[in-house]
Amino acid sequence: MNDPLDKATSKAPATLxxxxxxxxxxExxxxxxxxxxxxAAELWKQTHPEDEPEPQ
Structure with missing residues (x-):
């Protein structure tokens, strides 16, 4: 089994x-x-149904 802490020592992306x-x-x-x-777009639709326009 791999050591779970190995990933914790990897290089973090640059920050702004x-x-x-x-x-x-x-970037x-x-x-x-x-x-x-x-x-992501599908998940947003599922979690924010109130953002969709109502049928006319």
């Missing part, structure tokens, strides 16, 4: 901003960082 405005730099993110989420 400071303090509570700190965020990951989108530095890759699919290996978990940025590939092709079903």
């Amino acid at each position: 901003g400071e303090g509570c405005l700190s965020r990951y730099d989108p 530095e993110l890759s699919p290996e960082d978990g940025t590939d989420f092709p079903d």
Whole structure:
């Protein structure tokens, strides 16, 4: 079994901003960082049905 702490020592992506405005730099993110989420739009529709226009 792999050591679960091995991943914790990997290099974190670059950040922008400071303090509570700190965020990951989108230009530095890759699919290996978990940025590939092709079903995001569908998930948004499922979790925010009130955003959809009502049928007329």
